[in-house]
Amino acid sequence: MTSARFLVFALACGLPSGSYKSQRYSLLAQITSGNVRDLELKWVFQSQSLDKFEATPLVADGVMYLTQPPNDVVALDARTGRPFWIYEYRPSPRAATCCGRVNRGVGLLDDRVFLSTIDAHLLALDARTGRLLWNVEVADFQKGYSLTHAPLVVKDKVIVGTAGGEFGIRGFLVAYDAKTGKEAWRFYTIPGPGEPGHETWSGDAWKQGGGSIWVTGSYDPDTNLTYWGVGNPGPDWNGDPRPGDNLYSDCVIALDADTGKLQWHYQFTPHDEWDWDAVQVPVLVDAEWGGRPRKLMLWGNRNAFFYVLDRTTGKFLSGKPFAKQTWAAGFDESGRPIKVPGTAPSSEGSLVFPGVQGATNWYSPSYSPRTGLFYLSTWQGYSSVFRKFAVEYEPGKRYMGGAPKSVISALRREPFKSWGEESGYGAVRAIDPQTGEWKWQFKMDDVTDGGILTTATDLLFTGGREGYFYALDARDGRLLWKKYLGGQVAAGPMTYQVDGKQHVAIAVGHSLFVFGLRE
Amino acid sequence: MRDLLRVTTLLVAAAAVCAQQAFNTSQDIEAGGRLFRAHCAACHGADGAAVRGTDLGRGQFHRGSSDQDLFRTISNGIPGTTMPPISLPGNQAWQIIAFVRSLGEWKAPAGATGDPRRGREIFDGKAGCLTCHRVDDKGGWAGPDLSEVGALRSWVQLESSVLRPAGTVRPQHWQVRAVARDGRTISGLRLNEDTHSLQLLDSQGRLVSLLKNDVQSYEIVKNSTMPSYEGKLTRQEADELVSYLVTLKGRNP
Numbered sequence: 072m073t074s075a076r077f078l079v080f081a082l083a084c085g086l087p088s089g090s091y092k093s094q095r096y097s098l099l100a101q102i103t104s105g106n107v108r109d110l111e112l113k114w115v116f117q118s119q120s121l122d123k124f125e126a127t128p129l130v131a132d133g134v135m136y137l138t139q140p141p142n143d144v145v146a147l148d149a150r151t152g153r154p155f156w157i158y159e160y161r162p163s164p165r166a167a168t169c170c171g172r173v174n175r176g177v178g179l180l181d182d183r184v185f186l187s188t189i190d191a192h193l194l195a196l197d198a199r200t201g202r203l204l205w206n207v208e209v210a211d212f213q214k215g216y217s218l219t220h221a222p223l224v225v226k227d228k229v230i231v232g233t234a235g236g237e238f239g240i241r242g243f244l245v246a247y248d249a250k251t252g253k254e255a256w257r258f259y260t261i262p263g264p265g266e267p268g269h270e271t272w273s274g275d276a277w278k279q280g281g282g283s284i285w286v287t288g289s290y291d292p293d294t295n296l297t298y299w300g301v302g303n304p305g306p307d308w309n310g311d312p313r314p315g316d317n318l319y320s321d322c323v324i325a326l327d328a329d330t331g332k333l334q335w336h337y338q339f340t341p342h343d344e345w346d347w348d349a350v351q352v353p354v355l356v357d358a359e360w361g362g363r364p365r366k367l368m369l370w371g372n373r374n375a376f377f378y379v380l381d382r383t384t385g386k387f388l389s390g391k392p393f394a395k396q397t398w399a400a401g402f403d404e405s406g407r408p409i410k411v412p413g414t415a416p417s418s419e420g421s422l423v424f425p426g427v428q429g430a431t432n433w434y435s436p437s438y439s440p441r442t443g444l445f446y447l448s449t450w451q452g453y454s455s456v457f458r459k460f461a462v463e464y465e466p467g468k469r470y471m472g473g474a475p476k477s478v479i480s481a482l483r484r485e486p487f488k489s490w491g492e493e494s495g496y497g498a499v500r501a502i503d504p505q506t507g508e509w510k511w512q513f514k515m516d517d518v519t520d521g522g523i524l525t526t527a528t529d530l531l532f533t534g535g536r537e538g539y540f541y542a543l544d545a546r547d548g549r550l551l552w553k554k555y556l557g558g559q560v561a562a563g564p565m566t567y568q569v570d571g572k573q574h575v576a577i578a579v580g581h582s583l584f585v586f587g588l589r590e
Numbered sequence: 591m592r593d594l595l596r597v598t599t600l601l602v603a604a605a606a607v608c609a610q611q612a613f614n615t616s617q618d619i620e621a622g623g624r625l626f627r628a629h630c631a632a633c634h635g636a637d638g639a640a641v642r643g644t645d646l647g648r649g650q651f652h653r654g655s656s657d658q659d660l661f662r663t664i665s666n667g668i669p670g671t672t673m674p675p676i677s678l679p680g681n682q683a684w685q686i687i688a689f690v691r692s693l694g695e696w697k698a699p700a701g702a703t704g705d706p707r708r709g710r711e712i713f714d715g716k717a718g719c720l721t722c723h724r725v726d727d728k729g730g731w732a733g734p735d736l737s738e739v740g741a742l743r744s745w746v747q748l749e750s751s752v753l754r755p756a757g758t759v760r761p762q763h764w765q766v767r768a769v770a771r772d773g774r775t776i777s778g779l780r781l782n783e784d785t786h787s788l789q790l791l792d793s794q795g796r797l798v799s800l801l802k803n804d805v806q807s808y809e810i811v812k813n814s815t816m817p818s819y820e821g822k823l824t825r826q827e828a829d830e831l832v833s834y835l836v837t838l839k840g841r842n843p
Binding site: 132133134146148150151153154155156161182199200202203204205206 | 628735737738781782784786787789791795796797799801840841
């Protein structure tokens with residue numbers, strides 16, 4: 072963060088979630104509820120790959136930096152879409168990912184672009200030419216490690232975490248010097264012998280305990296803490312090989328950004344047997360709580376609860392369900408969930424709400440300081456039957472102790488609807504953090520993997536599996552504009568200004584669409 | 591069905607021959623070099639001589655030496671050996687072959703010796719190369735970035751570029767000179783162009799996109815602005831300069 076240029080764009084669109092607070096809230100205000108109907112297509116970037124397109128682009132100085140799945144970086148003219156350069160990276164064809172050869176975007180610092188790859192490398196490129204500056208092996212992909220999220224740049228470091236929670240990894244978060252690629256610190260999400268938290272594991276289970284990281288974290292310059300959501304413990308769906316709470320799986324962890332030392336953690340789902348990764352973007356909000364200003368963290372979790380935490384201390388302030396759930400009866404005084412007996416996976420199968428994909432997932436939520444509402448994409452009334460079976464760990468192979476079954480398919484499906492609302496539906500819900508109650512919802516027939524963007528003009532942009540891209544009124548959920556784009560939205564929208572004109576970008580299907588106002 | 595197969599085979603063969611004839615330009619050799627390093631160099635070595643009994647740069651092959659033979663070997667592999675079949679899109683196999691044919695030029699010619707450290711002093715100092723060229727994070731933006739030039743160009747090519755810069759340069763090194771509506775001049779390396787727009791890396795190292803309709807005028811400069819160093823450097827100095835350039839291979843490829 073050595074140049075003013077970076078600071079300027081950090082406020083607008085140079086960070087994966089819009090800002091270090093990860094609110095996905097933009098101050099750009101040209102597009103309003105009054106003119107949003109005049110949005111028209113400005114240009115399209117067509118991916119050369121048929122892999123799932125989950126990236127949110129970044130824009131700095133009129134240049135858009137985007138990943139083309141799996142691991143190419145393209146620098147485009149943000150005004151016309153014409154490419155300046157393309158960096159092609161060919162990950163090993165043997166790289167293992169659970170759910171597609173995906174990448175969710177790049178990191179940016181000064182004149183450097185950072186790319187994480189599915190074969191677990193981190194690369195720095197020259198933002199002007201696309202030339203490779205350094206390339207480090209973060210982990211051994213042959214042991215099931217991969218990298219899929221946009222790296223987070225904090226000061227002079229670039230931070231990235233390892234995916235592979237379905238492959239028996241021992242996850243970690245690692246920071247590199249942005250200039251040299253030299254490792255600065257490393258934090259294992261599964262503590263080893265002698266480290267605090269190790270007592271929540273039994274025997275050698277920690278060695279393949281999972282704890283993946285696959286969405287970008289947040290950073291608070293005031294506390295100098297960087298916050299990250301941690302994925303499921305391994306094996307999935309069968310906790311027998313790993314008695315205990317299995318820290319720091321399904322936690323939010325708060326680390327000192329300079330040293331990587333753990334300051335606090337909160338575990339959303341202790342001893343998780345449903346695969347409810349806490350891979351949601353930590354949303355940082357400064358607001359009144361209990362009559363005084365407080366530094367809060369808002370979190371809509373895959374386990375169907377909406378949480379408010381104190382982000383200085385990690386103290387649990389509230390937890391309320393935002394979707395149908397049957398696994399928890401509430402919380403004890405410390406904020407630990409009270410599990411409902413009989414909801415753990417069983418050999419004959421246990422019906423649990425929410426289902427395996429959760430009541431939300433990695434889809435970026437948004438918070439608008441104007442409305443004071445937290446917005447998330449949810450799967451409502453959705454369940455799975457969780458069955459478990461025995462599993463042996465084999466390096467690099469899938470390490471999953473069960474097979475959940477749902478009517479609604481987990482990742483993607485053909486464009487025909489084959490179920491009724493009783494099996495679940497998708498929705499954007501607007502939650503009032505003060506009460507944990509939702510104020511409005513925008514219902515979709517199909518479920519949604521779309522991220523959310525809000526703006527200073529009270530617009531909310533999102534999409535869903537059906538292929539629509541929407542602009543809603545952030546105050547009441549009213550539909551203001553829609554466009555059918557013919558593919559699944561599995562990415563977050565973003566907005567940027569170039570030549571004094573506001574644009575909105577969204578990846579849909581295998582293309583990135585960019586809209587602006589008709590002239 | 592058999593006729594169809596035969597026709598298809600002929601078409602493929604014809605396409606192969608055409609492709610072979612068309613894909614040996616200097617750009618193809620450069621692209622082929624990249625592909626060679628990605629797919630072949632792990633076993634064959636950067637100079638093509640690492641596998642016992644073969645020396646690709648000197649025409650020593652295990653199986654067949656015509657371009658068609660090499661195409662078949664790349665596409666099908668050699669059963670019973672560690673040479674796997676490699677499936678490459680488009681003309682990439684031909685580009686690799688073009689690169690292999692150029693391998694012989696990559697070594698320093700007999701008698702040419704140079705000290706790369708001394709060459710770097712000449713590059714940074716007397717020859718003034720950094721005024722226009724860039725190596726890693728030093729230098730100007732007017733000429734091509736040379737950080738990886740040792741991996742892209744042979745000794746013979748580099749020596750020729752220093753002593754006898756071509757009158758015209760490759761399309762990827764063409765320059766743009768444009769005059770904006772307000773009279774400002776914008777110049778830089780042409781990265782991309784279409785009917786309506788131009789993308790360039792300007793002389794300040796910024797990515798710039800211009801709409802052709804939005805500028806007063808523009809021209810594409812195809813001639814080299816690189817001065818010849820013939821007579822400006824001694825024979826020994828030129829060798830030293832080139833011996834430094836061939837060490838520039840980028841970082842961690």
